[in-house]
Amino acid sequence: MTKLSRSLLTSAHWGTYEVKVSNGRVTSLNAFSEDKDSSPIGPGIVDVMDGPSRIMAPMVRKSWLENGPGSNTSKRGSDKFVQVSWDEVGDLVANEISRVKHNFGNEAIFAGSYGWASAGRFHHAQSQLKRFLNCVGGYTSSVNTYSFAAAEVVVPHILGSFREHLDRSTSWDSIEKNCELFVAFGGVPLKNGQISQGGTGNHIQRSSLFKARKAGVKFVNVSPLKSDIDDRIDADWIDLRPSTDTALLLSLAHTLIVEELLDTSFLNNYTEGFDKFSKYLLGKDDKIPKSAAWAAKICDLTENKIINLARLMATKKTMISVSWSLTRQDHGEQPFWAAITLAAMLGQIGRPGTGIGFGYSAMNHIGLNRKEMHYPAFPQGVNKIKSFIPVARITDLLENPGAEFNYNGQKYTYPDTKIVWWAGGNPFHHHQDLNRLIKAWKKPDTIISNEWCWNALAQYSDIVLPCTTSLERSDLSLTPKDPYLVVMDKAVEPVGESKDDHDIFKLIAGKLGVEEEFTENKSPEDWQKWMYDISRQSAAKEGVELPSWNNFVRDGWFKIPDLENQTIMMEDFVKDPKKFALSTPSGKIEIFSETISKFRYQDCPGHPFWIEPLEWLGNPRNSSQLHMISNQPKNKLHSQLDHGSVSQADKLNGHEQLLMNPGDAKERKLNEGQLVRISNSRGSCLAAVTISNDVMKKVIQISTGAWMKLENGICINGNPNLLTPDKGTSSLAQGPIAHTCLVEVEAL
Numbered sequence: 142m143t144k145l146s147r148s149l150l151t152s153a154h155w156g157t158y159e160v161k162v163s164n165g166r167v168t169s170l171n172a173f174s175e176d177k178d179s180s181p182i183g184p185g186i187v188d189v190m191d192g193p194s195r196i197m198a199p200m201v202r203k204s205w206l207e208n209g210p211g212s213n214t215s216k217r218g219s220d221k222f223v224q225v226s227w228d229e230v231g232d233l234v235a236n237e238i239s240r241v242k243h244n245f246g247n248e249a250i251f252a253g254s255y256g257w258a259s260a261g262r263f264h265h266a267q268s269q270l271k272r273f274l275n276c277v278g279g280y281t282s283s284v285n286t287y288s289f290a291a292a293e294v295v296v297p298h299i300l301g302s303f304r305e306h307l308d309r310s311t312s313w314d315s316i317e318k319n320c321e322l323f324v325a326f327g328g329v330p331l332k333n334g335q336i337s338q339g340g341t342g343n344h345i346q347r348s349s350l351f352k353a354r355k356a357g358v359k360f361v362n363v364s365p366l367k368s369d370i371d372d373r374i375d376a377d378w379i380d381l382r383p384s385t386d387t388a389l390l391l392s393l394a395h396t397l398i399v400e401e402l403l404d405t406s407f408l409n410n411y412t413e414g415f416d417k418f419s420k421y422l423l424g425k426d427d428k429i430p431k432s433a434a435w436a437a438k439i440c441d442l443t444e445n446k447i448i449n450l451a452r453l454m455a456t457k458k459t460m461i462s463v464s465w466s467l468t469r470q471d472h473g474e475q476p477f478w479a480a481i482t483l484a485a486m487l488g489q490i491g492r493p494g495t496g497i498g499f500g501y502s503a504m505n506h507i508g509l510n511r512k513e514m515h516y517p518a519f520p521q522g523v524n525k526i527k528s529f530i531p532v533a534r535i536t537d538l539l540e541n542p543g544a545e546f547n548y549n550g551q552k553y554t555y556p557d558t559k560i561v562w563w564a565g566g567n568p569f570h571h572h573q574d575l576n577r578l579i580k581a582w583k584k585p586d587t588i589i590s591n592e593w594c595w596n597a598l599a600q601y602s603d604i605v606l607p608c609t610t611s612l613e614r615s616d617l618s619l620t621p622k623d624p625y626l627v628v629m630d631k632a633v634e635p636v637g638e639s640k641d642d643h644d645i646f647k648l649i650a651g652k653l654g655v656e657e658e659f660t661e662n663k664s665p666e667d668w669q670k671w672m673y674d675i676s677r678q679s680a681a682k683e684g685v686e687l688p689s690w691n692n693f694v695r696d697g698w699f700k701i702p703d704l705e706n707q708t709i710m711m712e713d714f715v716k717d718p719k720k721f722a723l724s725t726p727s728g729k730i731e732i733f734s735e736t737i738s739k740f741r742y743q744d745c746p747g748h749p750f751w752i753e754p755l756e757w758l759g760n761p762r763n764s765s766q767l768h769m770i771s772n773q774p775k776n777k778l779h780s781q782l783d784h785g786s787v788s789q790a791d792k793l794n795g796h797e798q799l800l801m802n803p804g805d806a807k808e809r810k811l812n813e814g815q816l817v818r819i820s821n822s823r824g825s826c827l828a829a830v831t832i833s834n835d836v837m838k839k840v841i842q843i844s845t846g847a848w849m850k851l852e853n854g855i856c857i858n859g860n861p862n863l864l865t866p867d868k869g870t871s872s873l874a875q876g877p878i879a880h881t882c883l884v885e886v887e888a889l
């Protein structure tokens with residue numbers, strides 16, 4: 142390792158840290174000097190890097206090793222593992238790929254491999270896996286994300302693009318200076334702002350929120366959870382029933398029409414199809430006006446509260462923020478469509494500090510006023526295989542080879558899967574209805590995972606390839622979402638026999654005769670320098686001079702200068718709607734989409750529409766059912782580091798916390814800290830009760846992220862995905878709907 146005159150640095154999705162090492166072991170991760178609000182999540186890795194849950198060597202499930210692919214697949218998760226050498230495991234994997242390729246074709250290899258893996262531009266697990274598989278003929282992939290699949294598919298029909306607008310979210314400084322009323326569906330959860338995909342240098346969500354409040358911005362928190370906005374912001378709380386935001390948004394729009402509070406000139410100049418939508422709102426065809434009185438019943442709010450909010454929005458400079466969680470519910474396309482429409486009716490889109498925002502504080506980069514930079518990724522090559530699934534249809538894929546599915550106006554077919562390969566994601570964390578997944582998981586012949594810790598994914602695999610963590614390899618953190626470029630130092634040697642994902646694929650590529658194609662004879666450092674070089678050239682075009690590679694490594698980080706102007710989403714379009722027409726068929730905001738209407742989907746018609754969710758408090762099977770919100774955990778990222786000290790310290794009596802309203806606890810005679818079973822027809826898990834007025838009546842909250850551990854079919858660690866439903870948002874996006882879920886809670 143090179144001698145450095147500075148501290149060792151590392152970058153994670155939860156921030157940048159200085160690393161202390163003693164006797165070849167990492168002893169602490171400390172706040173990066175530039176980070177004014179460092180996340181406590183980072184140090185959680187220290188004790189588990191080389192702890193008992195670390196995977197120390199390549200492992201193969203005993204039945205698979207003894208009897209070959211497809212053997213005793215129902216023993217996945219309980220079979221013994223046998224340690225093998227890297228050479229041996231390389232042969233096993235290479236032979237299995239050759240067999241499946243030859244007999245079934247590359248379509249039979251599913252490597253969507255969804256997941257967050259680790260920060261670091263080169264050692265990005267999925268990119269490494271996909272590049273490798275593209276060298277041997279390709280794989281079945283997945284499209285969109287668990288984060289906001291519904292928005293990724295529907296918003297391009299409405300605004301021409303989703304990602305472009307998201308990346309140009311109106312900046313917090315613009316909100317601070319210009320906004321009067323900030324209506325936050327799903328709140329502004331600072332717990333989530335700790336994260337930024339690919340790394341972050343300085344956390345700004347907390348200070349930005351407080352600065353806006355100090356400048357006089359009034360906040361309204363529309364959410365089942367009061368704690369979705371910090372108490373000190375003194376927000377008004379609108380505690381609507383979960384999964385009913387669309388009804389509330391429609392009724393706000395209806396109130397604007399009947400009270401003549403619309404900005405008709407904005408609607409005329411910038412939108413398409415308002416007339417069709419207003420017919421629906423006024424109930425011209427179905428005789429149901431989508432009025433405040435109508436929504437009050439659905440959302441369990443008072444009519445007055447809705448009318449007052451609509452009036453306030455129409456008289457103030459208003460920002461509407463819709464959190465990404467609204468897309469992860471049944472018909473999750475609708476809340477975003479309805480919110481964009483409402484913002485258009487208020488006529489404040491494209492103006493400073495107002496309009497529409499997608500999830501402030503969902504991550505640290507939302508509203509961070511940064512210069513747009515363009516950095517290269519590690520090239521994945523070209524996938525010759527065209528078959529894919531919408532990301533959350535993994536169980537359907539395994540269950541129903543040959544079946545047809547709808548997606549965004551087309552019909553496709555699920556291929557027959559023989560190999561599943563996951564590197565850098567954890568389906569036993571992220572997927573819904575895990576009991577159904579576990580059953581479908583028995584069907585493929587071979588399951589391979591690259592992992593560093595013995596979580597459920599590793600335990601449910603046939604072949605476990607132990608990889609390094611980012612502290613055991615050099616890399617660079619380089620993401621257009623953050624102004625900091627950070628050197629990720631190799632702090633310690635790889636633990637046990639673990640290898641970098643790149644080296645794992647290089648080994649197998651060698652066995653399959655494609656090593657040169659995979660590496661292009663470049664070392665990891667060559668690749669990193671190459672990516673940095675291209676970044677330097679592209680930064681120069683933006684007028685930013687990045688330091689030389691040597692100086693970058695010497696200093697450890699570099700910050701792209703802040704933008705001087707505020708960022709305002711869709712500013713250009715509003716200034717000149719002809720020159721900067723949106724990439725929609727009409728060039729305008731499509732309140733009605735002819736394209737979607739022509740798909741003829743019952744579950745996603747041509748304009749924002751209220752459709753009853755699969756399960757909700759408006760129609761429970763019995764009166765004791767509660768709505769379960771399984772939102773993002775504050776003390777970790779998804780399932781990562783759940784076994785570490787930071788996450789473990791947040792458990793109550795060793796169990797995951799379940800937040801419950803005092804009234805619901807009393808009805809069930811439950812006390813603080815009591816162990817309970819959460820259950821429904823799909824599954825059950827254990828948790829410990831925390832009684833709190835932060836959660837509305839009839840709703841419980843349990844974070845995602847606990848490692849799945851089953852005893853007699855119950856997850857004793859408290860993974861809520863044993864209970865959540867596995868169904869697509871609609872035929873349009875087929876996104877996940879984890880937040881739509883009814884359960885029962887009882888003392889154990």
Ligand SMILES: Nc1nc2c(c(=O)[nH]1)N[C@H]1C(S)=C(S)[C@@H](COP(=O)(O)OP(=O)(O)OC[C@H]3O[C@@H](n4cnc5c(=O)[nH]c(N)nc54)[C@H](O)[C@@H]3O)O[C@H]1N2
Nearest residue numbers: 256257258259287288565566567571591771779780781879
């Ligand atoms: N109920 C419910 N479920 C949800 C959600 C919800 O709100 N509620 N949210 C959903 C959302 S938004 C998301 S994004 C998903 C997240 O789901 P995932 O991204 O799948 O979750 P992670 O726990 O981040 O999984 C990353 C995995 O990569 C591994 N890993 C880390 N570094 C490396 C590396 O260098 N190499 C390799 N090979 N592996 C590595 C980690 O050990 C971990 O197992 O969950 C979804 N699931």
Ligand SMILES: Nc1nc2c(c(=O)[nH]1)N[C@H]1C(S)=C(S)[C@@H](COP(=O)(O)OP(=O)(O)OC[C@H]3O[C@@H](n4cnc5c(=O)[nH]c(N)nc54)[C@H](O)[C@@H]3O)O[C@H]1N2
Nearest residue numbers: 288327333336363366383384464465466503772773778779
């Ligand atoms: N600490 C931490 N931060 C994270 C993550 C993490 O795992 N840990 N994950 C990151 C990822 S991958 C993503 S995609 C983002 C996700 O960001 P979000 O989607 O915003 O995350 P959630 O925490 O699921 O939801 C935010 C809030 O929405 C509220 N909510 C749930 N259902 C409803 C509803 O029906 N209506 C309304 N109005 N509100 C509702 C919940 O109370 C919840 O606290 O977070 C990112 N940030």
Ligand SMILES: [Mo]
Nearest residue numbers: 286287288289
């Ligand atoms: Mo996500």
